[in-house]
Amino acid sequence: MSTGLDLRGLRALRRDLHAHPELAFEEHRTAGVIADRLRELGVEVTTGIGGTGVVGVISGAKPGPKVALRADMDALPMTEDLPRPHASRSPGVMHACGHDGHCAMLLGAAELLVAPPDFAGTVVLVFQPAEEGAAGAPAMLADGLLEKFGIQEIYGLHNIPGMPVGDFAVRPGTQLASFDDLDITLRTAGGHAMAPHLTGDVIVAGSALVTALQTIVSRRLNPTVPAVVSITQFTAGTTNNVLPPTAHLRGTARCLDADSRDTIEKLVGEICDATATAHGVDVELVYERRYPCTVNDPTAAARVAAVAADVVGADRVDANCAGILAAEDFAFFLEQIPGAYAFIGNGPITAESGAVHNPAYDFNDDIIEPGARFLAAIARAALVDLG
Structure with missing residues (x-):
């Protein structure tokens, strides 16, 4: 199997998810698309965790630690402004925060990790429902996510409009606000x-x-x-x-x-x-x-910065960025186990692609590749360090 990424397929999948957005705990079609793609890659799949959550398990060549990567799936109750070819077909619902792109990046990471799974340990892919104020992370935790899959550390990635395309940022300690x-x-x-x-x-x-x-x-x-x-x-x-x-x-x-x-x-x-x-x-x-506040483990945050530097170059990584007043229910995972939440630049804010939670917003498909490569690499690095 090729070690490359099917970028054309990932872009098409991202745009399909964008055209069919679903609100919190209603991500049935989205979950089905993701589960089918994971199965095509030979990934072991469990559905229905925390309602509509999907979990994929990639076992390495040898036993070892278990590290999770997380993407969110839900959309927002907003009307999309621009008549894009892949614009929302669901009135009053749109992917205005890039969760469609987050799913595409994590599926890209899955492509890289299965080809071949030459690592010691297990990578758990967490596709989470209901991040937008509906607390899908606590729902998955209550459903036994950590215990069922033995997860020891977890990492997440969110696009940030206004940051240069494909640049990364992270900080040790509090990165996102309480809400x-x-x-x-x-x-x-x-x-x-x-x-x-x-x-x-x-x-x-x-x-x-x-x-x-x-x-x-x-x-x-x-x-x-x-x-x-x-x-x-x-x-x-x-x-x-x-x-x-x-x-x-x-x-x-x-x-x-x-x-x-x-x-x-x-x-x-x-x-x-x-x-x-x-x-x-x-x-x-x-x-x-x-x-609660999203608080990165300092060791995990340092690992994120080092891995991102390997992926895009140290000059494109801010290892001690300012915290922002957005909130994330990824915080609930970090209250239970170590990990870190990172940012990836989505490019300039323009009339054709606004800020998040804006009716003109769109995810930048050009960051699928660096995002996927980062997610796969951070999983591998964490497994080595934990092993």
């Missing part, structure tokens, strides 16, 4: 707009609350710790002459430090209580912790 949800309901009696003194005003109170919450980061946290509190929804009222009895705010809090995360939660609660008192309304807060 929490804020859901706030304000209540009062309501009444006629001509007589605001006879009732509380949830719109004024909510406006004050938005302003106060967004001073947490600028005035109450250590300015050296990246963090953000954003209110993204504010709904209230049904007409122009009624002061509504309820208002509803939703938002998110993110930071790159566990202590700051605790502080943000505490301050959100205090500000909600103070706003209720100051404005004479009831405020109910539901603060839900979602994803």
Whole structure:
């Protein structure tokens, strides 16, 4: 069997996945396409892990450690902007984060690892559902992923628009932020707009609350710790002459430090209580912790940098990049076992290919090859080091 990559086939597969996006825990077609391709390569396949997850096992020529590589499969509830030949055929759903490309890169790594599997140990390929806020990683963990397959370390790779094509970046320690949800309901009696003194005003109170919450980061946290509190929804009222009895705010809090995360939660609660008192309304807060920080093992991060340098050259690898305030449920894997999460450049942000979570976004097929070669190489390097 050839040791090369079927790049034409991988591009076609990536574009097929892009044209048929599926939301969290609905990735049935995607999982089927991936499972079929793995079986064609002679890879042992298990489906249904964590709902719609697919796991492939490549056994080496000799016994040894077990290392996992992970790609995410789900799309986002968005409408694709541009009329590409491979544009989404599912109204209101699109691959706006590149998970289609992540799957293609991991399938490419599988091609390289089976041709031939001349290593000691086992590589476990994890195709995970429901990364986009639905916690597919915990679902796979709850289904016994680590125990069933004996995984000792795990590695992941995410494309980053704005980074040069095929460049790599990683950092030891915290690379991605924690992610929490804020859901706030304000209540009062309501009444006629001509007589605001006879009732509380949830719109004024909510406006004050938005302003106060967004001073947490600028005035109450250590300015050296990246963090953000954003209110993204504010709904209230049904007409122009009624002061509504309820208002509803939703938002998110993110930071790159566990202590700051605790502080943000505490301050959100205090500000909600103070706003209720100051404005004479009831405020109910539901603060839900979602994803923890993604914290790379320092040894694993150093291994990522060294392997990436071998693949594309040391001048194209940032071994100590800045952390970013995006969140990833890969963090749940790293809470259980060592590993690292790396970035690969998707190229410039343009009108034809926007940032992630943008309706113009598209994965750059030119990074399938370096991504696949990196994933295969990091698995081999980890097996050697662990052995």
